[in-house]
Amino acid sequence: AIVLNQSPSSIIASQGEKVTITCRASSSISSNYLHWYQQKPGAFPKLVIYSTSYRASGVPSRFSGSGSGTSYSFTISRVEAEDVATYYCQQGSSNPFTFGSGTKLEIK
Amino acid sequence: EVQLVETGGGLVQPGKSLKLTCATSGFTFSNAWMHWVRQSPEKQLEWVAQIKAKSNNYATYYAESVKGRFTISRDDSKSSVYLQMNSLKEEDTAIYYCTWERLRGHYFDYWGQGVMVTVSS
Numbered sequence: 001a002i003v004l005n006q007s008p009s010s011i012i013a014s015q016g017e018k019v020t021i022t023c024r025a026s027s028s029i030s031s032n033y034l035h036w037y038q039q040k041p042g043a044f045p046k047l048v049i050y051s052t053s054y055r056a057s058g059v060p061s062r063f064s065g066s067g068s069g070t071s072y073s074f075t076i077s078r079v080e081a082e083d084v085a086t087y088y089c090q091q092g093s094s095n096p097f098t099f100g101s102g103t104k105l106e107i108k
Numbered sequence: 109e110v111q112l113v114e115t116g117g118g119l120v121q122p123g124k125s126l127k128l129t130c131a132t133s134g135f136t137f138s139n140a141w142m143h144w145v146r147q148s149p150e151k152q153l154e155w156v157a158q159i160k161a162k163s164n165n166y167a168t169y170y171a172e173s174v175k176g177r178f179t180i181s182r183d184d185s186k187s188s189v190y191l192q193m194n195s196l197k198e199e200d201t202a203i204y205y206c207t208w209e210r211l212r213g214h215y216f217d218y219w220g221q222g223v224m225v226t227v228s229s
Binding site: 001032033035037044045046047050051056086088090092093095096097098099101102 | 151152153154155169170171172205213214215216217219220221222
């Protein structure tokens with residue numbers, strides 16, 4: 001199974017700050033199949049970015065993604081209070097689909 | 109409006125069985141590829157199982173951790189997907205989410221609210 005190493009495990013940021021999360025795969029994956037989810041406390045995960053860089057419906061433009069091969073990143077250009085959540089990467093390039101361990105974003 | 113509603117969770121002893129149901133509405137279920145994903149108390153997400161549509165011969169896939177113990181199935185007439193869980197272990201304790209892979213991109217567009225399964229003596 002492909003292992004996704006996500007870092008950092010937690011971030012404390014100020015509103016308006018730029019934050020970046022990295023997801024590194026144990027083997028190369030197609031950029032078509034690297035995705036990001038946002039999970040707010042007490043809620044189910046919500047798809048934010050699919051296929052590396054495409055924003056899901058209704059997702060603000062401050063969220064973006066990039067990467068290829070084994071290295072991918074997720075960026076919030078200007079963090080807002082409503083972005084407090086845990087973010088997960090997920091690969092669907094090979095079965096079994098796997099998730100990163102999550103990055104918890106908190107606001108100062 | 110798309111809805112996925114899971115039921116059937118609860119407290120069960122190790123070695124026992126439980127069956128989860130996901131009732132869906134708001135989309136053409138018969139064409140849908142459906143999954144179960146679980147989240148442990150430590151918040152780690154784990155894909156559990158997938159069932160494809162009739163046009164894909166209802167192909168099924170499982171995580172190694174549940175293979176041989178869990179069975180995913182569907183009833184297109186009821187727009188429902190099921191997860192039969194046998195020989196449950198304490199490490200199966202998790203919130204179980206039903207998800208819909210709408211666009212065949214190997215990601216989960218829609219999620220249910222989840223149902224808690226606790227395996228403990």
